[in-house]
Amino acid sequence: MQERYITCILCPQGCNLKVQIDDGKIVSVKNNGCEKGPGYANDEVFHPTRVLTTTVRIRKAKLPLLPVRTQKPIPKGKIFEAMKVLAGIEVEAPVTVGQVIYSNILNTGVDVIATRNMN
Amino acid sequence: MIGGGPAGLGAAVEAKKLGIDDVLILERDRELGGILNQCIHNGFGLQEFNEELTGPEYADRFIKQVKELGIEYKLDTMVLDITPDRKITAVNSHDGLIEIEAGAVILAMGCRERPRGAINIPGSRPAGIFTAGTAQRFANMEGYLPGKEVVILGSGDIGLIMARRFTLEGAKVKAVCEIMPYSSGLKRNIVQCLDDFGIPLLLRHTVVRIHGKDxxxxxxxxxxxxKKEPIPGTEKYIPCDTLLLSVGLIPENELSKKAGVILDKNTGGAYVWDDRETTTPGIFACGNVLQVHDLVDNVTDESRIAAQGAVRFLKEGEKTEPQPININPGDGVRYVVPQRVKKSRVEGAFKMFLRVTDVYENAKLVVDSDKGRLFAINKRRLSPGEMEYINVTQRLLNRFPDIREITIKVERG
Incomplete structure (x- = not known):
């Protein structure tokens, strides 16, 4: 039996989850303030993911950068690789919030979207 | 609205929805949204929209409403003066000098970062020292990465967020030093911005000298x-080209002072009633200009309270409260907002926002009045970095007749 403490990052509450793992499975999660805790603990132990927020270059806009994010969390281990992909792309204004800037990044099935309008 | 960030936007939308036609936002930047535009990370909007948005997306939700509702705004416009009788002087390059007589004013100017000078670090004055928010604007909007090897002093949320941002962009963040025994940032940010990248958080540490000439x-x-004094013999040299400061935020109240608004020395913001009216009738305050919030969702919440107060003032005019109650911070509480309550006007309930002075485990927040105890709430953990909210219902206020004072304190165990 293995015991781990994991801070849940799903909301600002930041619950300190007490997770018990036995035989490659989570057998109990305690200290969770809401029903999302056990699911987060499972993801965090076996396949941690994060939403990536960054910028890409933009032409013909008032600013040189357009803020973007992955529409859903992607595997934590692919974050730096995703940064490299996005460093290589450049878009052109106008762009609207929610517009897909790069689809299916690193075959994760997740799109990268613009997070603001840029004229 | 003085300011077109989240507080000004939220207040403008609420005032318009409550039937006020003549709403004007004055914003000094070239666009609406305020600091949200540079906060490109996620974590905004969980309470307000029940989804996790980035700063620009959160701002966009309100900017859309401002446009749909036809609310007037002026960009690139600097407010120079506000008088106690609500005459506003502003300037921009289209209209020149503008004078506005406002029926009500909502102060929503936000806050500033505490600069290097305010914390007195010895050493020379080289380039490469930035407040975290300035570095954030450079990196996320202007397209410049301010450095490659970074030390961060202070573990406020912006400092933590920038530790991750610099790391993602290929810089090396060598350490985050925090003079206190705890971080003032949110736990989730310590996990996802420092722990994820193996960046050390050095509690009870500070920068004692800055090296370099140019x-x-x-x-x-x-x-x-x-006593926060450096311990001789523990000094350690860290080579770096950049020092970021994330050492606190200060409400920006120069204009409020001109309007005769009295400030609370504990918050740095105005001394307000529960409807966010300041000591100057008809002038209201909300958001970070009033108290530095952890979450923009709470800024929006507060902006609505201020707008409702302002709309009532416009409709009913100035009234003296017959049953004022003062709210005081007691032992272990640094401040409480609001500082007083218009008891006769409370509809249903009102919310108290407060910060404690220290970290407490398994403690109680106790709400006392001059006529007797109102209630107590058990808290697993209290920390100065995380704002607490207490809802006080009208029924509780009526538990004792004639309450004049309320005090909130922390009790251990």
Whole structure:
């Protein structure tokens, strides 16, 4: 039996989850303030993911950068690789919030979207 | 609205929805949204929209409403003066000098970062020292990465967020030093911005010297004792080209002072009633200009309270409250907002926002009145970095007749 403490990052509450793992499975999660805790603990132990927020270059806009994010969390281990992909792309204004800037990044099935309008 | 960030936007939308036609936002930047535009990370909007948005997306939700509702705004416009009788002087390059007689004013100017000068670090004055928010604007909007080897002093949320941002962009963040025994940032940010990338958080540490003549070449850090004095012999040199400061935020109240608004020395913001009216009738305040919030969702919440107060003032005019109640911070509480309540006007309930002075485990927040105890709430953990909210219902206020004072304190165990 293995015991781990994991801070849940799903909301600002930041619950300190007490997770018990036995035989490659989570057998109990305690200290969770809401029903999302056990699911987060499972993801965090076996396949941690994060939403990536960054910028890409933009032409013909008032600013040189357009803020973007992955529409859903992607595997934590692919974050730096995703940064490299996005460093290589450049878009052109106008762009609207929610517009897909790069689809299916690193075959994760997740799109990268613009997070603001840029004229 | 003085300011077109989240507080001004939220207040403008609420006032318009409550039937006020003549709403004007004055914003000094070239666009609406305020600091949200540079906060490109996620984590905004969980309470307000029940989804996790980035700063620009959160701002966009309100900017859309401002446009749909036909609310007037002026950009690139600097407010120079506000008088106690609500005459506003502003200037921009289209209209020149503008004078506005406002029926009500909502102060929503936000806050500033505490600069290097305010914390007195010895050493030379090289380039490469930035407040975290300035570095954030450079990196996320202007397209410049301010440095490659970074030390961060202070563990406020912006500092933590920038530690991750610099790391993602290929810079090396060598350490985050925090003079206190705890971080003032949210736990989730320590996990996803520092732990995820193996960045050390050095509690009870500070920067005691900055090295370098033209550009920062390194900093000397040291451990501090209980009095926050550096402990001799614990000094350590860290080579770096950049020092970021994330050492606190200060409400920006120069204009409020001109309007005769009295400030609370504990918050740095205005002394307000529960409807966010300041000591100057008809002038209201909300958001970070009133108290530095952790979450923009709470800024929006507060902006609505201020707008409702302002709309009532416009409709009913100035009224003297017959049953004022003062709210005081007691032992273990640094401040409470609001500082007083218009008891006769409370509809249903009102919310108290407060910060404690220290970290407490398994403690109680106790709400006392001059006529007797109102209630107590058990808290697993209280920390100065995390704002607490207490809802006070009208029924509780009526538990004792004639309450004049309320005090909130922390009780251990």
């Amino acid at each position: 550009r920062v070449e390194g900093v000397t850090i040291a451990e501090v004792d209980d």
